[in-house]
Structures are given as structure tokens and as C-alpha cells.
Amino acid sequence: MAQATTRERIIDWLKTMTFYELLVGMKATMSHLIHYKPITLQYPHEKRTLPDNYRGMLALLRYDDGTEKCVGCDLCEAACPSRVIRVVSAEVPEEPTKRYSKEYYMDMTRCLFCGMCVDACPVDALGMTREFEWAVFDKRDLQLNKQQLLAIGDRSFPVREKRLELQHPNVAFFNVAFKHVPQKPN
Amino acid sequence: MTELSLRLAVSLAQIAAVMGIVMLTVMILTLAERKVLGWMQDRMGPMEVGPYGILQPIADGLKLFFKEDIVPAGANKFMFSLAPILAMVPALIGFAVIPFGPNETIQLFGMTIKPFVISDINIGVLYILAFASIGAYGIILGGWASNSKYSLLGGLRSAAQIISYELNVGLAIVGVLIMSGSLSLVKITDAQAGGFWHWYVFAFPAPQIFAFVVYVISAVAETNRVPFDLPEAESELVAGFFTEYSGMRFAFFFIAEYANMVLVSCVAAALFLGGWNAPYPGTILAHIGLEPFAWIEGVAWFTVKVYGFLFLFFWLRATLPRLRYDQLMKFGWKVMLPIALANIVVTAIAMYIYNQFK
Numbered sequence: 001m002a003q004a005t006t007r008e009r010i011i012d013w014l015k016t017m018t019f020y021e022l023l024v025g026m027k028a029t030m031s032h033l034i035h036y037k038p039i040t041l042q043y044p045h046e047k048r049t050l051p052d053n054y055r056g057m058l059a060l061l062r063y064d065d066g067t068e069k070c071v072g073c074d075l076c077e078a079a080c081p082s083r084v085i086r087v088v089s090a091e092v093p094e095e096p097t098k099r100y101s102k103e104y105y106m107d108m109t110r111c112l113f114c115g116m117c118v119d120a121c122p123v124d125a126l127g128m129t130r131e132f133e134w135a136v137f138d139k140r141d142l143q144l145n146k147q148q149l150l151a152i153g154d155r156s157f158p159v160r161e162k163r164l165e166l167q168h169p170n171v172a173f174f175n176v177a178f179k180h181v182p183q184k185p186n
Numbered sequence: 187m188t189e190l191s192l193r194l195a196v197s198l199a200q201i202a203a204v205m206g207i208v209m210l211t212v213m214i215l216t217l218a219e220r221k222v223l224g225w226m227q228d229r230m231g232p233m234e235v236g237p238y239g240i241l242q243p244i245a246d247g248l249k250l251f252f253k254e255d256i257v258p259a260g261a262n263k264f265m266f267s268l269a270p271i272l273a274m275v276p277a278l279i280g281f282a283v284i285p286f287g288p289n290e291t292i293q294l295f296g297m298t299i300k301p302f303v304i305s306d307i308n309i310g311v312l313y314i315l316a317f318a319s320i321g322a323y324g325i326i327l328g329g330w331a332s333n334s335k336y337s338l339l340g341g342l343r344s345a346a347q348i349i350s351y352e353l354n355v356g357l358a359i360v361g362v363l364i365m366s367g368s369l370s371l372v373k374i375t376d377a378q379a380g381g382f383w384h385w386y387v388f389a390f391p392a393p394q395i396f397a398f399v400v401y402v403i404s405a406v407a408e409t410n411r412v413p414f415d416l417p418e419a420e421s422e423l424v425a426g427f428f429t430e431y432s433g434m435r436f437a438f439f440f441i442a443e444y445a446n447m448v449l450v451s452c453v454a455a456a457l458f459l460g461g462w463n464a465p466y467p468g469t470i471l472a473h474i475g476l477e478p479f480a481w482i483e484g485v486a487w488f489t490v491k492v493y494g495f496l497f498l499f500f501w502l503r504a505t506l507p508r509l510r511y512d513q514l515m516k517f518g519w520k521v522m523l524p525i526a527l528a529n530i531v532v533t534a535i536a537m538y539i540y541n542q543f544k
Binding site for chain 2: 025028032038039
């Protein structure tokens with residue numbers, strides 16, 4: 001480090017004596033007071049616009065005709081890093097080739113909203129809604145069953161339109177209803 | 187007998203009025219501090235209770251009033267209850283000698299009454315210093331009686347800090363006392379009449395500008411405010427000496443802190459900035475022929491000066507980080523004390539020479 005010259009030391013001393021650094025700081029706070037532009041959002045009264053890919057509350061989705069999309073494949077349960085999901089799979093009665101989730105539980109107290117279950121789902125039966133106000137007084141209210149999850153999906157996606165551009169071609173195999181999905185590349 | 191009871195009634199009325207004003211100021215301060223601090227940090231401050239949050243102090247008061255009054259296990263119950271009172275009473279009692287307005291007298295029922303000062307005693311400054319020191323006992327006892335390590339550490343820090351900075355406050359005031367030749371705040375304020383060049387910060391033979399700076403810094407330290415808030419350093423000591431206090435006892439400490447701020451600002455305004463004197467000779471209201479209402483202007487100037495000081499407290503809090511403990515002690519003893527002592531010497535010599543040639 002270079003030796004401070006006498007002039008520099010005098011300037012330093014004068015700065016200390018006149019509280020120069022303090023005054024600079026106080027000028028900064030004062031300028032914030034004068035040019036008062038709060039970044040606060042008065043939350044319960046006004047809410048921010050959520051981004052398009054917001055990952056909120058999980059929900060189970062239905063097809064347009066009202067049937068559940070879930071085929072009970074357990075992939076979401078396997079993908080979940082926090083073991084939130086528990087699926088009990090069963091055959092559809094009188095249709096031995098089809099399966100569905102007889103019971104479907106989510107323990108939202110553990111969920112970290114990573115969205116891996118949504119990615120893992122081959123039939124797009126899981127979705128992330130834009131709900132986030134899920135504070136409850138009883139922790140047990142966050143352990144959701146299938147009916148509750150379907151209800152969340154129904155109220156968040158009243159119009160069940162698929163976003164085809166986001167769908168992977170591999171998924172088309174399961175979604176027989178959508179014939180116009182491009183073919184799997186060779 | 188009747189005269190005695192009349193005097194008592196008048197004094198009680200004056201005390202009630204001053205107490206009411208001080209309590210109102212404290213209420214305003216609790217809101218104003220949060221608002222100003224919020225504005226300086228690009229926030230809004232309290233906004234929920236009432237329009238723009240102006241009813242927040244009332245909500246806070248009600249909340250504290252209904253909170254459970256907890257005495258921690260193993261605490262010395264008597265001392266624990268005594269400490270908030272010991273902190274609050276000295277803070278409020280100091281206002282007895284502060285002149286809020288012109289030194290006028292009115293004749294009422296054959297008695298001479300000074301409407302703007304409760305009691306004009308000739309040791310006013312000494313009285314305030316003495317009671318400010320007693321206020322430290324409240325903090326120290328509160329810290330000790332809580333039976334908690336954080337409270338104890340806060341109390342001990344407060345003891346050391348108040349001893350260090352009380353001294354500087356006292357020595358900074360001495361310069362003013364030499365120049366005015368009186369300890370009565372009324373006389374000191376009267377001596378500064380007639381324009382801001384007569385205020386003791388700028389007054390001719392020995393401007394007390396250094397004493398003023400020392401006084402302001404020491405006053406911030408004495409009231410335990412940022413950047414000298416070590417007794418209640420929330421990042422180190424939870425809440426310092428009132429960690430264990432809740433409900434009304436906590437409110438007492440809180441009121442004491444803010445009342446101390448007001449008191450210190452009043453003393454600074456009265457000693458250094460001319461009290462209720464306007465920065466120009468006389469008053470505008472007297473010049474335009476409204477002599478009986480000139481006191482309004484005096485009181486307004488006093489209020490402006492006091493609130494200016496209080497704003498400085500908020501401003502410092504929004505700007506500065508907390509000092510380390512050894513820095514605090516070093517600053518008090520090695521910087522502030524020599525400056526205050528040198529100021530006394532210079533003032534004394536200047537006044538001596540000035541009086542020789544007068």
C-alpha cells in the first residue's frame with residue numbers, strides 16, 4: 001500500500017472532523033425521502049401480477065367431458081422429492097385395460113412446489129394453479145384428497161383447453177383424443 | 187389557605203397540560219418515526235389503521251394495554267415493577283423547567299402566573315441533568331431484575347454508556363452556562379432574544395458550535411438511539427434491557443425513551459437555538475400590531491425547533507449503523523470529552539476578555 005502523502009492525510013483528517021462520510025450517508029437517505037417512490041405493494045388490497053410460469057397450488061385436472069385425466073401410473077409419486085404424493089391405483093371397473101387412481105393424497109405441508117410431478121405426469125393430469133393464499137389454522141387442512149385436488153383444478157381451469165405448444169410429442173401416445181399432435185420424430 | 191389551594195390548582199392544571207402535550211408528542215413520534223424511516227427506506231410505514239395509518243399509535247396503545255403482564259420466573263418482582271416507573275418518571279419530570287413560550291406573566295386571582303413554564307427554578311439545567319441520571323437507574327434495574335442474560339448485558343451496557351455520555355452532556359452545557367451566567371432555562375432563553383446571531387450556537391464572544399455538536403451526539407447516546415443503541419441492540423441482545431417486559435411495563439419503557447428524546451430536544455432548543463425566540467428580532471405578530479398574540483409565534487418557533495431535532499433523530503436512525511462497543515467508549519472518552527473540555531477553556535477565556543473590554 002502506498003504511503004499517504006501529507007495532503008491526503010490532511011484531507012482525511014478534515015473529512016473526519018466535518019463528519020463528511022456521515023453527511024454523505026445522510027444526504028442519501030434524505031434524497032430517498034424527497035424523491036419518495038415506495039416499492040411497497042399493499043398486499044391484501046392490491047396483488048402483483050404473477051408471471052406466466054408461476055408455480056402455485058397443485059391440482060388434478062379433467063378432460064373436457066369431465067373424466068379425470070389421471071391414469072394412476074404413480075410416476076408423480078416417484079418423481080416427488082418430498083414424498084408429498086400418495087397414489088392408490090386401481091382398474092376401472094368393467095374395463096380391464098384402463099386404470100385410474102382410486103385414491104390420491106397430497107400432503108401439502110411438505111410440498112416445495114418444484115413442479116417435478118407436473119413434469120413427470122405422462123397425461124398432463126397434474127397442473128400448477130396460480131393460487132398461493134393457502135395459509136390455514138389447522139395443519140391437517142393441508143392434507144388433501146382427490147376430491148379436493150379435483151375441485152382446485154376445476155376452479156382454476158374452468159375452461160380445460162390444452163396448451164398444445166407446451167406438450168411433448170411423446171405424450172401423444174396417451175392422449176388419443178388429440179390426433180393433430182405432431183408425430184414422434186424418428 | 188385559599189391562595190395555596192388556588193396555586194395548587196393552577197400548578198396542577200399546568201402540569202396536566204404539559205403532560206398531555208408531551209404524551210401527544212410521544213404518540214405522534216411513534217408514528218412519525220415509523221413513517222419517516224419507511225419513507226427514507228422506500229417503504230410506506232404503517233398504512234392499515236385509519237387513513238394512511240394515522241391511528242396506528244392508538245392501536246398500538248390499546249394492544250399494549252390488553253397484553254398479558256408477564257413477570258419472568260426468578261425475577262426480582264419488586265425491582266422488576268419499579269424499573270419502568272423509575273425510567274418513565276424522570277423522563278417526564280424534566281419538562282417542569284422547560285420554557286415553552288415567552289417569559290410573560292399573567293395576573294389571575296391576584297397571583298402572578300407564568301403560563302409557559304411550570305416552575306422557573308434557578309437551577310433548571312442542574313435539575314434536568316440530575317433527573318436524567320436517575321433515569322439510568324430504571325434501565326439498569328430493569329436489566330438486572332429480569333433474571334435474563336440479555337437484559338443484564340443490556341443494562342450493564344446502558345450503565346457504562348450513560349456514565350460516559352452524561353459527562354459530555356454536562357460539560358457541553360457548561361459553555362452556555364458561562365455565557366449566560368445562569369442555570370435557569372428561562373433566563374438562558376431570554377438572553378438569546380433578538381435574532382439568530384444571538385443564539386448561543388452563533389453568539390459573539392464564543393460561538394458554542396462545538397459544544398452544540400458534542401451535545402447533540404451525546405444526547406443521541408444518552409437516549410439510547412441509533413447509532414448508540416447498544417443497550418437495546420436487537421441483533422445482539424434480543425431487545426436489551428426490556429427483553430422480558432411486556433404489556434404496560436414495556437409501554438412505560440417505550441414512553442420513557444420517546445419522552446427522553448423530546449426532553450433532550452427541548453433542552454437543546456432552549457440552550458443552543460434560542461428556545462422560543464424567532465431567528466429574527468422580535469416577532470412578526472408584534473410588528474403588525476397583534477402584540478397579545480405574539481406568544482403564538484414564540485410557541486410555534488419552539489415547536490419547530492424541537493421537531494427539527496426529533497427529525498434529526500429519525501434521520502440518523504435511518505442512516506447510520508450501530509457502533510461497536512469499544513468504538514462507543516473510545517469516541518466518548520477520547521474524542522467528545524477533550525472537545526467539551528477545550529470548549530469550556532476557550533469559552534471561559536473569551537468571556538473573560540470580552541467582559542474586560544465591555
